Each structure stands twice: as structure tokens, then as C-alpha cells.
Amino acid sequence: MQNKPTNPIEKFFKAFLSLITWFAIILQLYLTNGSFFNFISYFTILSNILVALSLTSSLFFPNTTLGKYFSLVKVQSAIALYIFIVGLVYNLVLRGIWSPTGWQLVVDNLLHVAVPVVYVVYWLIYIPKGLLNWVDGLVWAYFPLAYLIYSLIRGHVVGWYPYPFLDVNKIGYQKVLINSGFMVIAFFVVGLFMIAFNKLTKKNKSTI
Numbered sequence: 001m002q003n004k005p006t007n008p009i010e011k012f013f014k015a016f017l018s019l020i021t022w023f024a025i026i027l028q029l030y031l032t033n034g035s036f037f038n039f040i041s042y043f044t045i046l047s048n049i050l051v052a053l054s055l056t057s058s059l060f061f062p063n064t065t066l067g068k069y070f071s072l073v074k075v076q077s078a079i080a081l082y083i084f085i086v087g088l089v090y091n092l093v094l095r096g097i098w099s100p101t102g103w104q105l106v107v108d109n110l111l112h113v114a115v116p117v118v119y120v121v122y123w124l125i126y127i128p129k130g131l132l133n134w135v136d137g138l139v140w141a142y143f144p145l146a147y148l149i150y151s152l153i154r155g156h157v158v159g160w161y162p163y164p165f166l167d168v169n170k171i172g173y174q175k176v177l178i179n180s181g182f183m184v185i186a187f188f189v190v191g192l193f194m195i196a197f198n199k200l201t202k203k204n205k206s207t208i
Contacts, residue, residue, distance in 0.1 A: 014055045018059065022052050077140075081194060082144070082187075083120070152176070
């Protein structure tokens with residue numbers, strides 16, 4: 001089922017968040033010293049691009065193939081899961097490994113705090129309830145699993161890894177595989193909680 005915004009507040013919400021997300025992505029690209037392929041190899045960047053594409057296409061181009069796809073409740077929920085994990089992992093695990101300043105500090109907090117929080121709030125408020133199935137949690141784990149495989153293969157070829165917990169050169173394959181397993185499990189478990197919330201909220205509304 002598609003989630004087409006009809007509420008003016010929801011439309012403003014989506015337009016504002018899409019603008020902020022595109023701004024953060026473009027600014028981070030401008031500030032990045034590495035290659036473009038390294039830039040788009042961060043799960044943070046990919047997830048924020050998905051947020052921006054979803055909001056922009058579903059709001060401004062709802063009748064296109066892309067707009068219809070990104071208007072699907074299952075797709076928007078998957079993106080909410082990915083961007084939530086981005087914020088969670090960064091703020092719990094990665095924030096302490098560097099100290100950005102200036103515009104880098106601004107964009108860092110936009111990509112890892114503001115966008116994840118606001119998009120999850122959007123999901124909680126505006127995504128229709130009771131439309132998710134338990135199997136969706138398994139399907140949503142495919143993208144992060146594919147990302148992990150891509151990161152390890154590309155890292156082996158070019159000698160560069162996007163995150164310390166994936167850096168085979170420093171911590172070895174055993175620890176990387178353990179870390180990867182925990183990450184996939186995290187996506188699956190959080191996804192199940194999201195589905196349960198979606199179902200429970202629908203049931204509660206139906207009893208009122």
C-alpha cells in the first residue's frame with residue numbers, strides 16, 4: 001500500500017526534511033577529501049540518500065515509478081530502519097573516535113542525529129499502521145547484508161574500509177565477521193520491533 005501525503009503539515013514535514021537531508025549530503029560531499037566511490041560506500045550516506053530520494057520522489061513525483069515505489073509503506077519502513085541504525089551505531093560506537101569541528105561538525109550531526117530522529121518521528125506519526133508483515137523484517141535485512149558483502153569485497157580490492165569494525169587489515173576477518181553478524185542481527189531485531197509496533201498500534205486504534 002502506498003502512503004500518499006494529504007495533510008498539509010505532513011507535506012511541509014516531508015519537504016523540510018528532504019531539503020535538510022539533501023543539504024547535508026551535498027555538504028558532506030563537498031567536505032570529503034577522499035574519492036567519490038569512498039563517499040558513497042558509507043552506509044550513512046546511502047541511508048541518507050534513501051531518505052532524501054524517498055521524501056522527494058513520493059512528495060513531488062508521486063505518480064512516477066520512483067514516486068510510487070518510495071511511497072510504499074514497506075519501503076518507507078525499511079528506510080526508517082536503516083537510518084535509525086545509522087544514528088544508533090554512530091552515537092553509541094563511532095562518535096568518540098573523532099572530533100569534527102566547523103561545518104564538518106554541523107553536517108556530522110545532521111546526517112547522524114537530525115535526519116535519523118526526524119525521519120523516525122515521521123515514520124511514527126504518518127506511516128499507516130497495521131500494514132507490515134513479519135516477513136518484512138527478513139527482507140529488510142537483505143540490503144545491509146549486501147552492503148557488508150560489498151564493503152568487504154571492495155575493501156579487499158582497494159585496501160580501504162568505511163568503518164573501523166569492518167577493517168580487516170586492523171582487526172582481522174574473525175572479528176569483522178563477528179561484528180558483521182551482530183550488525184545483521186541488529187537490523188533484523190529492530191525491524192521486528194518496528195513491525196510489532198506497527199501491528200500493535202493498529203490493534204489499539206481498532207479497539208478505541
